[in-house]
Structures are given as structure tokens and as C-alpha cells.
Amino acid sequence: MTTEIKVPVLPESVADATVATWHVQVGDKVTRDQVLVDIETDKVVLEVPATSDGVITSITQEEGATVLGNQVIGVFSAGEAESSSETEAKAESKDAPAASTESSAKVIDIVVPVLPESVADATVATWHVAEGDTVTMDQNLVDIETDKVVLEVVAQDNGVIGKIIHVEGDTVLGAQKIGELNAGATASVAATAAPVQDAVSSDEIASPSVRRLMSEKGLTAADVRGTGKGGRISKEDVEAAANKPAAAPASAPAPAASQELGERSQKRVPMTRLRKTIATRLLEAKNSTAMLTTFNEVNMKPIMDLRAQYKDLFEKTHDTRLGFMSFYVKAVTEALKRYPAVNASIDGDDIVYHNFFDISIAVSTPRGLVTPVLRDSDQLSMAGIENGIRDLAIKGRDGKLSMADMTGGNFTITNGGVFGSLLSTPILNLPQAAILGMHKIQDRPMAVDGKVEILPMMYLALSYDHRLIDGKESVGFLVTIKELLEDPTRLLLDV
Structure with missing residues (x-):
């Protein structure tokens, strides 16, 4: 044909x-x-x-x-x-x-998963295997880090890892080949086949003009690191290899990541993709919005008494602990119903009002701060909220958050109080119009009915985009949350 x-x-x-x-x-x-x-x-x-x-x-x-x-x-x-x-x-x-044993090993490409529409490229974060390692089906081979989530690439079959094309730190695209798996092979077969692959690799990964340039520069394919698709070598790669400083003598110690300065030292570490994204988004929020913060304080004694009274029964009934976050989410959801502008966002010259309540919960993970979304909070019970937040926190800790977990959200709650923060001004989580900061609950002397009492008090901080939310609405929203938390029975009576 x-x-x-x-x-x-x-x-x-x-x-x-x-x-x-x-x-x-x-x-x-x-x-x-x-x-x-x-x-x-x-x-x-x-x-x-x-x-x-x-x-x-x-x-x-x-x-x-x-x-x-x-x-x-x-x-x-x-x-x-x-x-x-x-x-x-x-x-x-x-x-x-005897060759039938080697030919039974089928080479399977290890490729980057298809990236979400909003993600242009990704980074090879961690290889969990090395060339020549024996792997089993569904074993995690490599973690691919995007701006928002970490994607796992698993083995499609039992076999031996062949060539690793892109190492940790390389930038890759969706569906790009980053390695090879010799399916059905054993370690000895893969080791036998490796020299043959290396022998032909120089012709396969470099065009004639590139090979001619390598000859002029006195380089071989092993001296040049290919950055093209499938590890292909470009002329720019050859020029970069030719301009690379000569290797230090064998007697000289290799430079370390940290520089020794007598008793003092410093270490230079590249920012992760997530950390760079966080930095960009925070600067964007600060520079592109009219952000303002208003404060209030709330007496947490009623909620603490209620929690102490029913926490054991709550855990026995619902198989989950009763924390403070379920009260916060319930109060925020009710306040959002009363002040729709806080639940809205700006899209160009339009204001988008949302008739649903998806709350982003700030979660600290080993990779950085992320804001997975608790969806339809108005339809969740207290137990449902606690279970949802717990699941998101576990996923964040284990690096299992998906794009679906991270996408959307109309309002953010961040609780710096778990780390001891007494007062802060949270930064907006674009494109949202507001974010609520909760803080440490601390005993303080307060005037109650003309008398001084020691009460567990907590500061609330609401940062909002003044282009969309006026001062009257922001203060009213924050006062509503204060009143609902100081009298939690109002959450049940919807008053």
C-alpha cells in the first residue's frame, strides 16, 4: 500500500x-x-x-x-x-x-501523561527506578510535576528499565517519551541488548548535519545531551556541549551544592515548579487587584464548649473527629449566601456571580501551599465537611491531589492559627474576590457586661478585592461570620 x-x-x-x-x-x-x-x-x-x-x-x-x-x-x-x-x-x-529469548522482550515507551488544558509543560520530578532495574506492572516509575499537581507514571508491564532519556529536572511536554521499558525481559537480557542500542543511537538521535557538526567539534553522541523530542540532538545542543568548560582534573574535588565559607556555608537549590507558580500568582494578585483587609475578633468559647460536649458522641456516630473547620465552613457558606458579591469574581469587564458554593481550603504540603476545593459546601453536613477536608489534607500530604481537586473554588479559607499565627493579612487566591484568614485561639482579657473575663479569642482577617466588594459588604460579611461563630445555634436555625 x-x-x-x-x-x-x-x-x-x-x-x-x-x-x-x-x-x-x-x-x-x-x-x-x-x-x-x-x-x-x-x-x-x-x-x-x-x-x-x-x-x-x-x-x-x-x-x-x-x-x-x-x-x-x-x-x-x-x-x-x-x-x-x-x-x-x-x-x-x-x-x-538463542535469539528468541532476546526478541521476546518488547520495548514499551515510557511517556508523560496527557497534560490538562491549562498546563503547557511539566518537569521530571523524581525517577524511582534506574536503568537496568527490574519492575513489575503498575509500579510507579517516575513522578511528573506540573504547576498544580504531581502525576505518576506506572509500568505497563513486568520488565526491565532500558534507557532513561529525560532525567530529573528536565522540562517535558504531554505524551513525550522520557524512557523505555523492556517488557518481559530479565536483567541479563536487558544488559545484553544495551550495547546494541547504544551502538546505533548516535545515528538515530542526530541528523547528518548535526553529526557533521559534532565531528567538526570533536564530539561524540555520548558527549552531547539531546534536548529534542525522544532525546534527539540539535545543533544548539552541540554548541552548548562544545562551549562547556573543560572537566576539572581528577584530583580536584567536585563542586558541592553548598559552598563552604569557613564555619559558614550556603546552599543553592532551584525553585520547584509549584513554588515558582505560587510566587507568580501571589505577585499577580498583589499587583493586579485593589486588595484591602478588614479585621474582627470572635469569642470561640461557645464553639469550644459545644465541641467539648459532643466530640466523643460525634466521632462515635460519624467515625470522624469534630474540629473547628466544619464550623468555619458552615459560617462562611451562610455568609456567602447573604453577600453574593463575595462569592463572585471578575472576568474582564464582567462580574460573574456563582450560585454554588465551592470553598478552597488552604493546605500545607511538602511541596508548598495548595488550595484544593471542597465542593457544594452548602449541601454537606458537619461530618461531610470534616471528611472532605481530611481527604484533601491526606491527598495533599501524599502528593495525590488531582486536577479536579484543584480546579475552581469561589472563596478561600486559610488557617494560619494551626502554626501559631495570631494575626495576618492573607493574599487573594485569583480569580477569587476574597479570602478569610483564621488565626490562633488565645486567652485574652475581655470586657463582658462591665466585667473583665478571660476568654478564648481569635482574630478574623478578610482580604478582598475592592474593585468588586465595597467596604459595607466586606464588613457585613465578616460580622455575619463573627455572629454565627459566637452563637452556633444560629447555623441550625438559619437566622
Whole structure:
């Protein structure tokens, strides 16, 4: 069957492209997914792979030719290479029966999961295996970190890890190949096959022009780290390797991450992707909103007495602990119903009012602060709220939060009191219009009916976007929360 080799669909802003490098010639046998030609635009280089095994029969556009999207630039006959390879395989199997053991090992690509629409790229966070390690099906091989969540890539079959193309810290795209798994292989078979793969890798991962440049620079494929798709080496990679400082003599100690300065030292660590995202979003919130903070205080004694009275019975009945967060969420939800502007957001020149109540709960994790969403809080019981928050906290601690857990949210609650904070001004969680900060409950002398009493008091801080929320609404919202917390029976009576 004859198959046309076409230029990929070009991006909207790109009118035409150039045939950069043909990696095959007429008469060459090719295998499925082998890169046939590189198409260069003014922005990116596109690779055109073979859609099946076959033989190149014609090349109509040579290197340097200007082409359009979907234009036919060559033809190959599918199936011919397969039949000839089958014949060779049969001949080899008669002459070398021992080879059947090695051929039973099927190479499976280890690829980055498909990334969510709002995520452009990701980072290889942690490889849990090394080349040559034996793995089992569904074993976690590598963690891929995005701006919001950590994705796990598991083994699709039992086997041995082959080549790791992208190491920890590399930036990768969705569905990009980052390694290989020799399915069904044993450690000895994989070790035998490894030299063969290394022997041909230089031709597969570098175009003729790149190999020529490596020869001019006196470099080999092992000296250059490929940053292209599938570990392919570009001219920029060769230039970077050529300009790299010469290695220090063997006697010189390797530089450490921390610099010794006598008894003093310092350590330089790159920011994680999540930490960089947090920094960007906090600066954006500070610079793009008219943020203001208003404060109040609340007497927590009624809730503490209620909790002390019913916490054992509550835990026995619902199999979960009764904490303060369920009271906070209930009070916030009721206040949001009374002040819709606080539950709204700004989208361009429009105000979007939400008729549902999804509360973001700030959770501290080993990777940083995240705000997973407790959905439909108005429909949850106290036990449902406690269970929901507990599940989100466990997921955050274990790095199991999904994109669904992180997406959305109309209002945020952050509780710095668990760390001892007495008063703070929380920063908005865009595109939300407000955030409530809870703080440490501390005994303080208060005037009650003309007498001084020691009461467990807590400061409330509401930061809000003054472009959308007026002072009257913000203060009224905060006073409503104060009244509901100081008299929790109002939550039951809806008054």
C-alpha cells in the first residue's frame, strides 16, 4: 500500500515552512514512528514520522524547499519492509535459536501523561527506578510535576528499565517519551541488548548535519545531551556541549551544592515548579487587584464548649473527629449566601456571580501551599465537611491531589492559627474576590457586661478585592461570620 508523506498542519500564524533535513533516502527501509524528515518553521521544527513499516519510494521536495501545510513531499510503500524483515527474522531464527529469548522482550515507551488544558509543560520530578532495574506492572516509575499537581507514571508491564532519556529536572511536554521499558525481559537480557542500542543511537538521535557538526567539534553522541523530542540532538545542543568548560582534573574535588565559607556555608537549590507558580500568582494578585483587609475578633468559647460536649458522641456516630473547620465552613457558606458579591469574581469587564458554593481550603504540603476545593459546601453536613477536608489534607500530604481537586473554588479559607499565627493579612487566591484568614485561639482579657473575663479569642482577617466588594459588604460579611461563630445555634436555625 502506498502512503503519502505530508507536511504537518502548520500553526495559524505560520504561512509556510522549509524542508530542513531528510533522515532517509529513496529505497531506505523504515519502521513505524521512525522520523523521516524535519520541517522547519520560523518558530519550531516539526518531525514527520512513518505511520507504518515500509520502504521509501520517492522524495518530491528536497532539503531547502519551501512547502505548505498538508503538502505531499514524498511517498513510501507500507508493508514491504515488514515482509522482508519477517523473512530475515525467520532466517535468523533458524541459524540462531538463542535469539528468541532476546526478541521476546518488547520495548514499551515510557511517556508523560496527557497534560490538562491549562498546563503547557511539566518537569521530571523524581525517577524511582534506574536503568537496568527490574519492575513489575503498575509500579510507579517516575513522578511528573506540573504547576498544580504531581502525576505518576506506572509500568505497563513486568520488565526491565532500558534507557532513561529525560532525567530529573528536565522540562517535558504531554505524551513525550522520557524512557523505555523492556517488557518481559530479565536483567541479563536487558544488559545484553544495551550495547546494541547504544551502538546505533548516535545515528538515530542526530541528523547528518548535526553529526557533521559534532565531528567538526570533536564530539561524540555520548558527549552531547539531546534536548529534542525522544532525546534527539540539535545543533544548539552541540554548541552548548562544545562551549562547556573543560572537566576539572581528577584530583580536584567536585563542586558541592553548598559552598563552604569557613564555619559558614550556603546552599543553592532551584525553585520547584509549584513554588515558582505560587510566587507568580501571589505577585499577580498583589499587583493586579485593589486588595484591602478588614479585621474582627470572635469569642470561640461557645464553639469550644459545644465541641467539648459532643466530640466523643460525634466521632462515635460519624467515625470522624469534630474540629473547628466544619464550623468555619458552615459560617462562611451562610455568609456567602447573604453577600453574593463575595462569592463572585471578575472576568474582564464582567462580574460573574456563582450560585454554588465551592470553598478552597488552604493546605500545607511538602511541596508548598495548595488550595484544593471542597465542593457544594452548602449541601454537606458537619461530618461531610470534616471528611472532605481530611481527604484533601491526606491527598495533599501524599502528593495525590488531582486536577479536579484543584480546579475552581469561589472563596478561600486559610488557617494560619494551626502554626501559631495570631494575626495576618492573607493574599487573594485569583480569580477569587476574597479570602478569610483564621488565626490562633488565645486567652485574652475581655470586657463582658462591665466585667473583665478571660476568654478564648481569635482574630478574623478578610482580604478582598475592592474593585468588586465595597467596604459595607466586606464588613457585613465578616460580622455575619463573627455572629454565627459566637452563637452556633444560629447555623441550625438559619437566622
